[in-house]
Amino acid sequence: MSTIKEVAKLAGVSPSTVSRTLSNRIFVEEETRQKVLKAVEELNYRPSIMAKALREGRTYTIALLVPDINSLYYPMIMKSVEKYATQNGYSIILCNNNESIECEKRNLEMLGSRGIDGILCMSVEDDIRHLLCFQKEKKVPIVLINRDFTEDISCISVDNEYGGYLMVKYLLDMGHRKIAGMFGDFSRQRFRERYNGCKRAMEEYGVENYKKYFIYDVNTIEEAYRCAQEVMLREERPTAFFASLDILAIGIYSGISENGFTIPGDVSVAGFDNIFMTEYMIPPLTTYNAPIDRLAEESVRCLIHQIEDGAAASRILMKGELIERKSVCAVR
Numbered sequence: 001m002s003t004i005k006e007v008a009k010l011a012g013v014s015p016s017t018v019s020r021t022l023s024n025r026i027f028v029e030e031e032t033r034q035k036v037l038k039a040v041e042e043l044n045y046r047p048s049i050m051a052k053a054l055r056e057g058r059t060y061t062i063a064l065l066v067p068d069i070n071s072l073y074y075p076m077i078m079k080s081v082e083k084y085a086t087q088n089g090y091s092i093i094l095c096n097n098n099e100s101i102e103c104e105k106r107n108l109e110m111l112g113s114r115g116i117d118g119i120l121c122m123s124v125e126d127d128i129r130h131l132l133c134f135q136k137e138k139k140v141p142i143v144l145i146n147r148d149f150t151e152d153i154s155c156i157s158v159d160n161e162y163g164g165y166l167m168v169k170y171l172l173d174m175g176h177r178k179i180a181g182m183f184g185d186f187s188r189q190r191f192r193e194r195y196n197g198c199k200r201a202m203e204e205y206g207v208e209n210y211k212k213y214f215i216y217d218v219n220t221i222e223e224a225y226r227c228a229q230e231v232m233l234r235e236e237r238p239t240a241f242f243a244s245l246d247i248l249a250i251g252i253y254s255g256i257s258e259n260g261f262t263i264p265g266d267v268s269v270a271g272f273d274n275i276f277m278t279e280y281m282i283p284p285l286t287t288y289n290a291p292i293d294r295l296a297e298e299s300v301r302c303l304i305h306q307i308e309d310g311a312a313a314s315r316i317l318m319k320g321e322l323i324e325r326k327s328v329c330a331v332r
Contacts, residue, residue, distance in 0.1 A: 002043035011039040061091045062303065063111050065104060065121040069096045072247055072275045074122065077145060080296030081120060088304055090117070101125050108134050116140065118303045123147055126189050141306035145299045146290075147189065154306065154313040156299040160190045162319050163288040164197025164244065167270045170286075170322055171240045172205045175331030176268065180213040180231055180238035182224060182248050194244045194272060213238045224248040228255025232267070239331055240268040246275045249285055249327075268328040274320075284325035291318050 008015040013032060021028045021036040028036075039045070062085055066074045082092050093116065095107040101124050108130060111119065119142045121131060128144070132151055135142045143154040171179055181198050184191040202210040215227050224243070228251060231238060241256075243249035249271040256267055263269055263283055271278060271287035278285040295318060305311040 002045040004045070007036065007039045007043055007045050010043060011035040058117050058307070059115045060089055061093060061114070061116050062300075063093045063095060063107075063114075063116045063119045065095045065097055065107060065119065065123075067097050067122055067124045068099050069094075072277065073245075073273055076275065076292050077122070077296050080293045081145075081300060084297045084300040088300065090300075090304070097124050099124055101127070105130050112138055112140075117307045118142070120145055120299055120303055121147075126187065128153065141303060143299050143303040143306070145295060148193075148315070148317065149189075152313050154302050155315045156295060156302055157317055158290040158295060159317045159319045160193035161197040161200075163272055163290065164194035164242075165201045166197070166320075166322055167272060167288050168198045168201040168242055169204075170324075171242060171268065171270055171328065172201060172207070174240075174268070174328060176240040177205075177207050177210075177331075178213055178236070178238040179207075179210065179240045179242055180215060181242045181244070182215045182218050182227065182252065183244045184219050184248075185217055191244055198242060198244075218248055221247055221251040224251025225255045226251075228252040229259060232256055232259040232261055238267065240270070240328070243269065243271045246271040246273045246278050246285065246287055249278070249287070250281070253281065263327055264329040270328055274323055278323075279325070281327070283327050286325045286328045287323050288320050289323045290320045294318060 004015050004018050008018045011018065013036060017028065017032060018036050021033050064078065064081055066078060068074060078094065085092050093114070097104040097107060104124050112134065118140060121142055122145045123131060128149060128151065131142055132153060134140065135153060143156060146157050148155045148157040168179060168181070181195070183195050186192050186195070215231070218224050218227055228241065232255060241252050243252055249269055252269055253263060256263055261267055269285065271285050274287045274289040278287050298316060302314055
């Protein structure tokens with residue numbers, strides 16, 4: 001493996017000039033820069049990450065905290081985060097919080113002694129006092145992904161309320177008025193926001209007594225399956241379901257079909273997130289496409305900007321789009 005001294009000798013410059021050229025932060029004459037780059041290419045020189053870290057006081061390591069690696073949603077973000085971090089010269093430490101706030105706190109404590117440069121976090125709960133305290137005490141920037149808070153912490157999030165509004169408005173435009181909204185745990189901000197969007201659409205269209213079809217605190221495929229079965233046995237059935245998570249739509253599909261009904265012939269279904277398998281469901285699910293790749297890219301960019309330039313916390317809401325497939329039809 002080549003050394004920086006060998007590169008300097010071949011280029012006819014000092015080792016410090018090689019360092020300045022490769023850092024790309026200090027001005028070096030163009031002629032000199034080209035000599036160094038040519039020598040680097042000829043010798044296939046690769047700078048030592050450890051030496052660079054010691055020199056710049058950084059480890060080029062980012063921690064990514066996720067609520068549950070077994071989810072169908074979070075691995076999609078994980079993949080994109082790793083891609084953009086790697087492109088920017090950073091490695092990722094993955095921490096699975098197992099849907100536990102205590103586990104999240106333990107992971108933070110562990111990371112405090114690992115010399116990480118920053119944290120990307122999809123917090124388990126809405127109480128983020130431990131994250132704010134860590135950021136302040138450790139002087140380590142944190143960016144929350146798909147979470148939106150007003151505290152002094154960066155938040156890069158999908159506009160959940162807009163998504164809930166858009167999906168339910170679509171169902172209303174298709175003539176549906178008996179819409180069974182199915183929502184996750186309201187202790188979590190994103191479900192409250194999706195509910196608020198749904199509610200806004202219903203009220204905008206003048207739908208009365210719409211809450212009689214709403215189903216709350218449904219968090220798993222199994223729970224969605226049982227709830228859909230029960231709802232479809234009612235004398236006055238809904239004509240459509242809005243699932244505030246695509247995984248709930250999977251359970252809804254089973255609950256509907258087991259009662260002998262068809263989608264969308266007897267009842268329409270719309271989801272939220274556009275996880276990879278929705279395109280292959282039968283029928284393919286109409287859903288809200290949360291811009292996951294763009295969300296990951298902007299979160300990584302924001303964190304690195306804070307690490308390297310000391311940028312202030314920022315708040316960004318990203319709108320997604322409706323993906324129209326074959327699980328919704330107009331009311332006959």
